[in-house]
Amino acid sequence: MDIRGLLQTAVLAPSGDNCQPWRFETKENEVRVFNLPNRDTSVYNHNQIASYAAHGALLETLSIAAAQNGYAAEISYFPDTSNRDHVATVVFSATQAADQPQFGAIPLRTTNRKHYLKRKLESAHGEALRAVGVASELGRAMIFEAGPAHAALAHAAQLNDRIVFENQWLHAFLFEHIRWSDEEARKTRDGMDVKTLELAAPDRVAFTLLLRHWSAVRLMNFLGVSRMIAKQTYKQVLSASALGLITMPGNRPADYVRGGRLIQRVWLEATRHGLSFHLMAGSALLMQQAHEGSGRKIAEHHLAELKSADRQVRETCAIKESEVLLAVFRTGYSSPPTARALRMDPVVE
The missing domain is CATH 3.40.109.10 (NADH Oxidase)
Structure with missing residues (x-):
């Protein structure tokens, strides 16, 4: 074989x-x-x-x-x-x-961070995604097209993006993994091609010249830059036809592996039906850390905000205290992404 x-x-x-x-x-x-x-x-x-x-x-x-x-x-x-x-x-x-x-x-699956069309999710597409989540032995995948749960997940997503620009370690990790040119992306074949961020021309200039430098970001945050970024995220997330949440029954390492299988199942199903998809796992992972009291390198005021967001998500999405939040996602309809992340060849010994 x-x-x-x-x-x-x-x-x-x-x-x-x-x-x-x-x-x-x-x-x-x-x-x-x-x-x-x-x-x-x-x-x-x-x-x-x-x-x-x-x-x-x-x-x-x-x-x-x-x-x-x-x-x-x-x-x-x-x-x-x-x-x-x-x-x-x-x-x-x-x-x-x-x-x-x-x-x-599988080869078509990709992240699409574009602004989606404000279009209702076709019933057949919603049914297909819900069927994957309901029938799964790996965890739960839920789809929300409107209502309090929809708003709670959008709030969680924008909170994550704000914290990225207010937390030195999250900021550093993000910018270490951006590939700024086609040549760099092809050379490393990991990280994120800057084009996959789908930035408008002025935003890309700001990313390149200012936002990649933590010292500049700290000063700009006095002018509310991180909150402006979060506001853009909120609008972008709400442009999706549906928002989703993936949870697991436990927090053992094997539970996270099973949860990852469910993420891929849902994502491939969305891709199979021609839907755009954007996984936003960071917001769920930070909320879960706050829920468990295990957050590291996260400021106390951010932990308090994350705990509040976690409570809101659990209440509006009917999530049990024992369930583990794994990922938030948005899905809907848009033009194809500008670029795709590349892959390294598998390391086989």
Whole structure:
């Protein structure tokens, strides 16, 4: 079997700021998947939870690709209890090839940060997305097209973007992972091509000359720049046809891997139906940290705001105290994104 070919498809999965925190060891019909903890050092990735979710998206993609090519993938999560970086072992066995509805969406799936058309979500599209979330054994995926829950999720998204420009560590991580030219994007094949941010010309100039420098941002925040950015985010998020929330039943590492699988399932389903999609996991991860009291490198006044946003989301979206927030997303209709994030070849040993 062509394991390397399957892995080439699997690494098309999303990861936080396109960090791609994985490496692989292969032996005959087996793949061992390992986390690279130094790839994502962001505040969001407390205890590697964001990276584990990225591994879940990768494993979901690998499972779909294997089934399309006539192999069943048996996945064991964290098989080596002494090594938390050994995320999974996948054993393949031959089976009858079957067409996988989401397989064709794998190379098409991408982040679209554009302003979406203010258009109602077609009923068939809403039903398809809800079916993925309701039928899942991995967690819950909920879709909101209007009402208090819709507004609460939009508020959470704008709060995250404001904090990014008020928190030195989040700011530094973001700008370390922006690729400022086509040449740099092709050279590193990770991070985010600046064009994927879909910035208007004046905003791109500000990003390049001013906002990338923390000292300048601190001064500009006295003039309310971070709040202006958040206001733009709020308007952009509300342009979507629907907002969504993905939760998990627990907060163990394996729960985050399963949650990442659900993220990819929902995203591929949206892509399959021609919908634009923008994952905003940061807002959910920060709210969950505030909920658990585990926030690190987050100012107390930001934690207080995040706790308030968390309560609002849980109340309006009917989320239990025991459920874990994993990701917020928006989906709808827009023109194609200006650029796509690139991928490194899989590291196989």
